[in-house]
Every structure is written in C-alpha cells, then in structure tokens.
Amino acid sequence: MTNSTMPSAALLAWAAKELGTDVSVAQDASSKAHAASQPRENSRVWALGRPDGIRFYVKVTPKPVMYERETFALRHAVPALGAGHGPQLRASSAAHLALLLTAVPGAPLERQTLTPAEELRAHRRGGALLALLHAAGELSGPHRVQAERALQTAAEGADKRLRQAADRLAPAEHKLVRDLAAQLRDLPPLPLAFIHGDAWHRNLLWSQHLGQAAWIDFERSRFAPAVQDFVLMSCGIWADRPDLRAAWFQGYGRDLLPEEQHALKGLAALDAVNCLVWGPAHDDPAVTVRGRRTLDRLMAGVFA
Structure with a gap:
C-alpha cells in the first residue's frame, strides 16, 4: 500500500x-x-x-x-x-x-495467505530474528535506567487511561486493570532488551519465494523489558493460534518466565484500555474489538 x-x-x-x-x-x-x-x-x-x-x-x-x-x-x-x-x-x-x-524482500505477514506449515515457519523465523534484535545494543548507563523504569512508567499511565475510557468499562473491569497495573510496580527484575516496540505481523515481512523473514518499522524501538514486545501478538493473532505462539517462542529460544507472563497480563490490560479509548474516538471498530476481546479474556482468566 x-x-x-x-x-x-x-x-x-x-x-x-x-x-x-x-x-x-x-x-x-x-x-x-x-x-x-x-x-x-x-x-x-x-x-x-x-x-x-x-x-x-x-x-x-x-x-x-x-x-x-x-x-x-x-x-x-x-x-x-x-x-x-x-x-x-x-x-x-x-x-x-x-x-x-x-528495500527488504517480502510483504507484511498479515496480508498473505499461507499454508499452516508456512505460517509456523514465518513465526518461528520472526521469533528468531527478534531474539537477535533483543540482544543488540549496549544496555548500560541511561539505556539500562530507561529499561528498568519502563514497567513503572507504564503503570503510572493507568489512571489516566481509565479516566479516558470512562463508562466503556464495567466497574469490575476498572478494578482488574487497576490491580494488574499496580502489580507491574512490584515485579522482580525482568530480562531487559532492545525491543522493536511494534512487533506484530503488520511489521513482520515474509518472502514466500525465499522462505525469509524480516522486520521493518523501528520508530518505537527502545530499551525495555523484553516482554513488552509480545503484547500486540498476544492480544491479536495468538489469541486464536496458540500454535503460532509456540512456533514463535521456539524460534526466540525460550518461553516467557512466570513473572514475564504476569507482566504481560498487566501490559495487555493497559493496551486494551487504550484500544477502547482510541477505537471509538477514531471510528475504528477493529481496534475497539481488540481491546474488548482482551479485557474479556483477562476477566475470564484465559489470557495466555
């Protein structure tokens, strides 16, 4: 496009x-x-x-x-x-x-119709490349400080997001988001990385001809906990395709630690509220649906 x-x-x-x-x-x-x-x-x-x-x-x-x-x-x-x-x-x-x-070979993964086997291959390669990116850059000095404060910064924005969401959330959902955001402040140190910041299948290119993956669009890249790079996929395509999630982390080289999985829930809750504010304001039902579905999964205890 x-x-x-x-x-x-x-x-x-x-x-x-x-x-x-x-x-x-x-x-x-x-x-x-x-x-x-x-x-x-x-x-x-x-x-x-x-x-x-x-x-x-x-x-x-x-x-x-x-x-x-x-x-x-x-x-x-x-x-x-x-x-x-x-x-x-x-x-x-x-x-x-x-x-x-x-130019980079391939087209965004979300625009392609692939066989299930090739989808798994693309996610596996995407995860492997993200692991390389996460290990890049010198994590020291102000970069380390920035990364170590990232979850605290995210948690500090929860009240503002909830006020903006107003009556789009039920009281129990407000409480869930506040509780999960508060827990982000108390987590033990998490693995830090140089994250893509917008890692999902819109920015992951796949070349069917070459069998090759590539990442594009790094304007939100920064030093942060590695788990922050898994929010968009977890709130999107992985909700219906746990096989793609498994392939991704196979390529990445490890699965999430228990404390990272807990952080992911808090970050997903904040993403959901953001979607429920932005989607209606910009007449974008796809974003609104993403936020609503994430909150429903969190309330039901099935978010993973």
Whole structure:
C-alpha cells in the first residue's frame, strides 16, 4: 500500500541527491505505510524507483522522538539481524524527519495467505530474528535506567487511561486493570532488551519465494523489558493460534518466565484500555474489538 499523498519536491530532491540519481515515486504494492487501524500517529512511507529499477523507501516520521529512535535502531541494532532481514539506512535528514531505506524482500505477514506449515515457519523465523534484535545494543548507563523504569512508567499511565475510557468499562473491569497495573510496580527484575516496540505481523515481512523473514518499522524501538514486545501478538493473532505462539517462542529460544507472563497480563490490560479509548474516538471498530476481546479474556482468566 502506497501513501495517498505525494512526497514534497524538497523531499524527493533530498532523496535524489543522496542516491546520486533521479528518483520517482513507484507504485509498489509492498510499500508499507502505517495503517490507520492502529491507536497511534502514522508515519508516511513511499516507494522510490531509480532509473536502474532498484527500489528504495523514504519514510517521514510524525515526531522527532520517532525519527531519533528509528535512526538509532537502524544504525546500532538492526544490522544484527543480517542482510535482507531488515532495512539498511542509506541516509537520514533531521530537517525532514526522513529516513532513506533499502528495500527488504517480502510483504507484511498479515496480508498473505499461507499454508499452516508456512505460517509456523514465518513465526518461528520472526521469533528468531527478534531474539537477535533483543540482544543488540549496549544496555548500560541511561539505556539500562530507561529499561528498568519502563514497567513503572507504564503503570503510572493507568489512571489516566481509565479516566479516558470512562463508562466503556464495567466497574469490575476498572478494578482488574487497576490491580494488574499496580502489580507491574512490584515485579522482580525482568530480562531487559532492545525491543522493536511494534512487533506484530503488520511489521513482520515474509518472502514466500525465499522462505525469509524480516522486520521493518523501528520508530518505537527502545530499551525495555523484553516482554513488552509480545503484547500486540498476544492480544491479536495468538489469541486464536496458540500454535503460532509456540512456533514463535521456539524460534526466540525460550518461553516467557512466570513473572514475564504476569507482566504481560498487566501490559495487555493497559493496551486494551487504550484500544477502547482510541477505537471509538477514531471510528475504528477493529481496534475497539481488540481491546474488548482482551479485557474479556483477562476477566475470564484465559489470557495466555
């Protein structure tokens, strides 16, 4: 999916200068712009073509912090995935909040119809690549402090989210979310990592031809407890496909520790409330359904 708005002349001129040749906006079905059905601000992404047919992507992020996070990730962590398993940064422009990226084989996993066996293979490889990303980057100094405070920061936002949700939650659901959020403050130290921050099947590419996975979109990457990278999949496709979850963690190299599983429930509760605020406000039933379903699973005690 290509972005419906054309890039500015200044942005195209910058990309052409960095590539040393003329470029044009390409019609490319694999161009990955952030979809509107997410509770977040969207980046803009365009596929660019050179006269020799080689494709690149130019991405403009909505906030400086996202630009800084993705630039850091592409320079210091994504190379650990290996060639073809993540985009390479050709150039960046703080003035445009823009990144010029190489193309990566494959298409988002959510857009593909695969055999069950190939789905398992894709999730296994996605988990294995995420393990490499989690081990990348130097976890010391302010990075370690940031990671160690991440759950506390998440818990501190619970009351604000619940106030915004108002009567969209029953009293018992309000209590459950408050209790789970409070428990995030009291957990023992959890395994820390350099997380993707938006790890789910919209950002996991799969090439059927190559049998190869790749991760894209690192604007929410940061140092944090590793478990924070499993919230979206746990609240999404894994709810119906425990076999995919098992394949993922087989590739990742370990399953969640009991304390990580407990943290996951608290993080999922916060994600659910966020969805129940954002979905109705933006007329997005898919996000609303995700939040409602997660809360129902947590209330029933079947979230895993």
